[in-house]
Amino acid sequence: MNQADCQFEIVSNEDDLRALEHEWDDLWSRAHGQYGQSFSVCWLAWQHVAKPRGRRLCCIVHRENGRVAMVWPLVTYRRLLWTYLCPLSPEAGDYTRVLMADSPNSSALIAGAWRTALTRCGADFIKLPYVDEGSDLHAVASRERHVMIAARTVAAFAKLRDETEWDAFCKTLGTMSGKKPGALERRLSKEGQLAVRVTEPGDARENAVLVDWILARKRAWGDRVGKRGEWLDSSHYRDFLVNLLCPANGRAMGRLFVVTLDGAPVAATVVGVGTTCVDGLIASFDDRYARFGPGSIVVEHVIKWAFEQRLNVDFGVGAERFKAYWSRNNITGAWSAQIANSRWGVFAFRSKKTVRAAARRMARLSGVSGGQRRGASAFVPDNHDNPDSVRGLDLPMNPS
Incomplete structure (x- = not known):
């Protein structure tokens, strides 16, 4: 582990996470954080969603001169033989964002946090729902060699x-x-x-x-x-x-x-x-x-x-007409991805694709409809090889 990596701490204990509350709140205020980046919301997500579902904490923290300057709350979980890393959230189609104040070093810090996630969290796959397109996190993640799934959707933001x-x-x-x-x-x-x-x-x-x-x-x-x-x-x-x-x-x-x-x-x-x-x-x-x-x-x-x-209004992802209307067509992009982070992960994903391709060929040869495809998808733990399954978590608001 080099000196740059040592600058990032991984909080994996619930008591240690709770101990960050006041410093986290201070950073949230300085960074003009959004709802899902607050300690209160992340703590609720841990207590009521992640912990009951057997997730494990893997919260990346960076300090500058002893002061918390970055928090990226993540969790890991096992599914069959694979370990997944994903954001600590209510797991309902939420954004993936890193909490930090604006800084000339922002890009370097995001790169360091990303390297820490890759090398120190022990994940075979990294799941990133709805990363802001054009953000530093989007830039560093999209350069990864083994981006197995990438899906783009749109989001609307009303500047009020x-x-x-x-x-x-x-x-x-x-x-x-x-x-x-x-x-x-x-x-x-x-x-x-x-x-x-x-x-x-x-x-x-x-x-x-x-x-x-x-x-x-x-x-x-x-x-x-x-x-x-x-x-x-x-x-x-x-x-x-x-x-x-x-x-x-x-x-x-x-x-x-x-x-x-x-x-x-x-x-x-x-x-x-x-x-x-x-x-x-x-x-x-x-x-x-x-x-x-x-x-x-x-x-x-x-x-x-x-x-x-x-306050501004973030309508979340989705191309519904009312979002474009109230935001006066202030439309941005959001990028969801699943990245293989180990040879075991790459092998699993490619094997699944091979099995599904074989199943499709068999279906065509036998004249059977694509209804058999679901059975083949059980080879790899999560059925997220189809970008539409990532986007299926959209529509946080759906008025008529």
């Missing part, structure tokens, strides 16, 4: 912090499906007593009920459109969302917005709140009211709330 007047901002948007902001809400209000509100962070019962409501309708929507990520059925992810809204320490990093008609929910969304930005996490609506656009109504209120708080 420099706006000063809501009505003036809305005028710059034009219309979406022929409707201006506020029109759908006025239309739905004719059907009954309409209310839009943010739930109280301390109301654990209501927040839990509404989280269950969102997940149930999101599962039904996923079945209809063929985008059913496993996290939708995960009790771990459900518990993460509930605790995000009602944390034990009283510092809620999430907010839940709900639209009700005559007291019953018709749309709701959970968002994460960072230092300068609101992140869309998950949303759904009652399909019986789809023609009124209740999902669009709740999103509009999230954006207006963020506007009033002087």
Whole structure:
């Protein structure tokens, strides 16, 4: 291990991770961190998702003059004979980002953290969901020799912090499906007593009920459109969302917005709140009211709330029309990848491709449809050889 590698510490113990809280919070504030980069959110992800699923901590930390200057929270897990390294997160299609303040040495530090991940975490595969295209992390990871899977999608980001007047901002948007902001809400209000509100962070019962409501309708929507990520059925992810809204320490990093008609929910969304930005996490609506656009109504209120708080809005990945509309077509790229990091990993991936190719040939020769392909994919631990399976974790917000 050379001197540069010694500058990076790997935290693999829960108590040591907890001991970083105050330094982590300080860095998060200095770096204008996003919701998912905060210690509170990462700790919840560890306690309610990663730890119950048997993950192991592998958090990379860099210090400068004794002060924490970089944190990259990662975990490893075993699947059959292979070890995977992935971000510490709720595992629901979240971004992969390294927390650090802007510095002339940023590129070198990212390169050092990446080298540490490759050489000291013992992984056969490295999984990177949704890395910001053009970032230092994207640059260093995309240069790897054994990038086995690479898939690009788009994301939208609404820059609101420099706006000063809501009505003036809305005028710059034009219309979406022929409707201006506020029109759908006025239309739905004719059907009954309409209310839009943010739930109280301390109301654990209501927040839990509404989280269950969102997940149930999101599962039904996923079945209809063929985008059913496993996290939708995960009790771990459900518990993460509930605790995000009602944390034990009283510092809620999430907010839940709900639209009700005559007291019953018709749309709701959970968002994460960072230092300068609101992140869309998950949303759904009652399909019986789809023609009124209740999902669009709740999103509009999230954006207006963020506007009033002087926060930007990150809509997450996905090319839905409403994201381009509210972001005024401020569209960026996000890159997901799986990288083989050992000879054993390369062998496994190539063997899987060979088996699947053979299965396709056999299917063609026998006249059988491609339905047999799934059986062949069990050779390698994770079924992520198809870029679409990576993108299948998208749509953190899906209004009508």
